[in-house]
Amino acid sequence: MKIATYNVNGINGRLPVLLQWLKEAKPDVVCLQELKAPQERFPVKEINEAGYQAIWKGQKSWNGVAILAKDLEIVEVQNSLPGDPEDLQSRYIEAIINQIVICCIYLPNGNPYPGSKFDYKLSWIKRFKRRTNQLIKMELPAILIGDFNIIPTEEDVYKPERWENDALFRTEVKKAYHDLLKKGWLDSIRTLYPDEKIYTFWDYLYKAYERNAGIRLDHILLSPYLIPDLKSGGVDKEVRGWDKTSDHAPVWIELKDKLDKT
Template identity: 85%
Template sequence: MKIATYNVNGINGRLPVLLQWLKEAQPDIVCLQELKAPQKRFPVKEINAAGYQAIWKGQKSWNGVAILAKDLEITEVQNTLPGDSEDLQSRYIEAIIDQMVICCLYLPNGNPCPGPKFDYKLDWIKRLKKRTHQLITMELPAIIIGDFNIIPGPEDVYKPERWENDALYRTEVRKAYNELLNKGWLDSIRTLYPDEKVYTFWDYLYKAYDRNAGIRLDHILLSPYLHSSLQSGGVDRHVRGWTKSSDHAPVWIELDK
């Protein structure tokens, strides 16, 4: 089974790119982030025509998450991250697919830092840790997948010294990410490529993609139940080079299921 995540950076404006990639890569499950479209403007007809069912949580102009599945039933569990009833940002959607819990997230950026946006990010991470602890305790086959807006370590960023005060790389967020791993979640891409520079995002400025001046923000974490199922994975880096593509590239893994 092939499972992927892709921050599309505007699903309607970049729909041709998304559809082209879906046709090429043929993933079974896809988690999308940064839809930048209200609920009624999600292109469900086009997604269905491509062979996928979908659930989504939109938001006008910002955020937005979705889960797509091909030839698999999707049962939505929740479309907000528990813990703050006043948080109206569309950043989390959770479903059961093929007896797995799929948690698709678009974690807050947190910049400028310090400030209220960074405080919101840290609070969001606390809520996420609580939910992930529940999944571990229940010993469920679960996947936390999406744009974490966290650079885990210096091996995940071009010139890390330039990012020390950025909310994507602050000590607090990297520590929180490592705490997830210490609780039993497996960073699938880093496990498959322990010693390689692997990036998933390249800025539009300064020819970052051409210079491979990237960062790794998009992650697929597996609960202990699924560790032994991991077979392969990678980043479809070439998609970032397509015309009118997102500044992120799709990330995928294959599980032996």
Template identity: 65%
Template structure:
């Protein structure tokens, strides 16, 4: 089973790119972030014509998350992160897919930091950590994946000294990510590639992709029952070079049944 995460940066604007990638790679499960479309504007008919089922939670102009499945039926568990009923931002959706619980997330950016946006980011991240701990306690196979907007370590960013005060790289942000790992989650890409330079995002400006001045901010976390089923992982870096593409590249893993 191939499971992927992809921040599409506007699903309707990037629909040709998404459809091409789905056709070429044929992932079994896909988590999408930054749909930037209200619920009724999600292109469900085109997605179904491409062979995928979908559940989604949209939001006008901002955010939005979705889970697509090929030849599988996603059973929605929740479409909001627990812990703050007043939070109206569409950043989390969770489903049962076959024997696996899939949590698709789009963590807040948090800039400028410090400030209210950074406070919201940390509060949201702590809510995620609480929910992640509860998921682990079920002993079920669980995967949390998406755009975490977290640069975990210095090797996950080009020229780390330039990012010290950025919300993605501040110590407070990295500490919560480390807290997730200490709970028992496994960073799938680092499990397969413990020391390699891997990026998943390249800014549109200053020829960042051409210079490979990137960040690794899209992550796949596995609960203990899934770690031994992990056989491969990677980044579809070539997608970032396509015309009218997202500034993120798809990240994927493969699990044995």
């Protein structure tokens, strides 16, 4: 089963790019972030015509998350992160697909640091960790997937010295990410490519993509139950070079199918 994440940076404006990538990459499950569309403007007709079912949580102008699946049933669990009923930002949607819990996230950016946006980011992370701890305790096959807005290490950023006071690279958020790993979650892409420079985001400015001056923000974390099933993975970097594309590239992994297991 091929599972991917893609921050589309505006699903309606980038819809031709998304549909082209879906046709070429053929993922079974896709988590999308930054839809930038209200609930009623999600392009469900076009997504269905591409062969995918979808659940989504939109938000006018900002945020927005969705999960797509091809030939697989989607059972929605929840479409907001528990713990703060006053938080109306669309950043979390959770479903069960093929007996796997899929947690699609668009973690807050947090800039500028310091400030209220960074405080919100830390508060959101605390709530998120509570949910991830529940999944670990229940020993469920689960995946944390999406735009984490966290650069985990210096190896994940071009010229890390320039990011010291950025909310994506602050000590507090890096620690939170590594706390997840200590609890048993596996950073699938870094595990597959332990020594390589791998980025998933390149700014539109200063020819960042052409210079490969990127950062790694989009992650796929596996619960201990799924770690033995990891087969392969990567970043579809070339999609970032397409016309009118997102500033993120799709990230994907492949898991062993049940018939593959011995």
